[in-house]
Every structure is written in C-alpha cells, then in structure tokens.
C-alpha cells in the first residue's frame with residue numbers, strides 16, 4: 338500500500354511519519370517536496386499532476402495554512418491551501434479509488450454556549466481561517482473520495498514551539514502573567530492525533546463504512562489560563578526555577594488580549610462518535626501534556 342503524506346514537518350505531520358510508517362510505503366513531503374515531487378498545496382495544477390504520478394492508495398493531508406491571525410490579511414492564500422487544495426486531493430483520490438485523510442478545526446464553530454459540539458452541530462466560523470477550514474471539509478466531502486476528516490483542537494507537540502513551553506519561559510522570566518480564561522477547549526497532542534489516525538485508517542481500510550467526519554480531541558477541557566497554571570505548577574513541583582507566584586497568574590478575557598482573528602470561546606468537541614465507532618479511549622488532556630513536558634524538559638531538578 339502506498340501512502341502519500343503532505344505537511345510532514347508540521348506538528349501532526351511529524352508524528353504521522355512515525356505512526357503511518359508501519360502501514361505501508363510512506364512518501365512524506367513538505368512544501369518543497371523531494372525527488373522531483375512537489376508537496377506545495379498552493380499550486381493546484383501541479384498538485385493534481387503529482388498525485389496522479391505517485392498513484393497513492395491513501396493520501397494524508399496534514400499540511401494547512403495555520404497562521405490564524407495572519408489569515409485575516411491573507412485570505413486568498415489561506416483559501417487556496419485550506420479550502421481548494423483538499424478538494425483537488427479528494428477528486429484525485431476519488432478518480433483512483435484512494436482514501437483521503439484530512440484535518441479540520443474547532444474554529445469552524447462560533448463557540449457560543451458551553452455544550453460540546455458534535456459532528457452534526459451547525460458550523461459558523463468567526464475567522465478567515467475557520468471559514469477556509471470549513472470550505473476544505475466541504476471540498477473533501479464533495480470530491481467524492483472515501484475519506485476520514487478529523488476535527489481537532491488546541492494542538493501541541495514535543496517538537497517546536499508550543500503554548501506550554503512559551504508559558505514556562507515567561508513564568509521563569511516574569512513575576513506576573515495574564516492569560517486568557519474565557520476560551521475553553523482540550524489541548525490535544527500531535528502524538529495522540531497521529532496514533533488515532535493510524536488506528537482509524539487501518540479499520541476504515543477494512544470497513545469503508547467507517548469513513549466520515551469525526552471529532553478528535555483529548556478528554557476533559559480547560560481554559561488557556563487553566564492550561565498555563567497546570568504547566569507552571571508541574572514545572573514548579575519538579576524543581577524548575579519558576580518566578581511567577583501561583584496567585585500572580587491572572588485570568589483575563591479574550592477582549593483584553595486583542596488579536597486580528599476572533600476565536601471561539603467554547604471549543605469543546607464531543608468525541609463520542611469517534612470513540613464508539615473505532616473502539617477508542619481518548620485520555621485526559623493532562624496525560625499528554627505531562628508526557629510532552631517530561632520529554633522536553635527532562636528529569637526533575639534535584640535540590
């Protein structure tokens with residue numbers, strides 16, 4: 338089986354290189370491509386021709402325009418990469434009976450209320466990024482290929498920068514921190530997303546009726562403020578030189594932290610469909626965050 342992966346150096350793409358490797362022959366590309374194969378999602382004609390030339394059995398698209406604020410000023414580029422390219426991949430996959438795995442976002446919702454959204458909840462994005470991600474989902478469905486679309490939220494990975502590590506750095510430098518407390522969701526590890534993808538793909542290859550749209554997020558929920566506090570206390574308990582006092586991590590409203598793009602306040606995703614159909618457990622968000630911290634920060638500091 339030939340698997341073609343786009344976005345191999347992104348948070349999820351990196352973990353997918355590991356998780357998909359045992360499933361078949363993996364051709365993993367970043368934007369620059371390799372061996373004459375372009376992995377650039379912004380050149381739609383070249384993308385279609387490349388997929389035809391590779392003739393994969395499975396396409397996994399972990400590439401996306403993910404700069405949420407910048408997308409407000411670059412709507413055209415975001416629309417091509419997030420909205421149009423997934424449609425090209427879906428049509429090419431359909432033409433050869435291949436599967437397409439694609440990722441979408443909690444930002445397709447407006448975030449009103451406090452109930453978790455399920456796959457049938459109405460979408461109403463607040464930002465250019467959210468709209469383009471929704472367009473991408475529709476393009477995949479309309480492209481007619483067998484597909485798995487995973488909507489996920491608040492991704493972090495051990496590799497590269499992430500919110501947790503930024504908070505830790507600031508907590509070592511500053512005496513006070515202000516963190517948004519009115520956006521609620523589930524920090525979800527790229528590792529978990531990649532492992533669930535491999536598991537679900539394996540099952541769907543055997544039973545194509547499992548194709549469709551699924552919400553995929555770690556268990557439980559928290560705010561960015563709760564997430565920051567958790568990470569900082571974890572580090573403090575392990576002897577890290579944390580400067581900020583526990584009561585000096587101030588909860589603030591989104592309106593106190595202006596950004597170009599509006600974010601949903603309620604990013605809770607109902608994952609029942611995924612867990613039930615694929616017989617999965619999605620661990621609490623703290624499990625994955627603690628593991629990522631242990632991996633990236635190393636053992637406790639002896640005092």
Ligand code: NDP
Pocket residue numbers: 343344345346347348349350367368376377378379399400401402403418440441442443470488489490491492493527
């Ligand atoms: P990253 O931003 O870590 O990775 C995205 C990858 O896409 C990068 O490697 C980037 O390459 C690549 N890319 C950007 N533009 C192009 C292009 N024109 N052609 C080819 N590749 C390109 O994303 P994540 O791993 O965090 O996200 C994976 C998926 O999950 C995406 O679909 C995203 O929309 C979705 N998602 C993300 C969330 C998050 O919190 N990050 C939350 C919910 C959903 P380069 O580095 O060269 O720009």
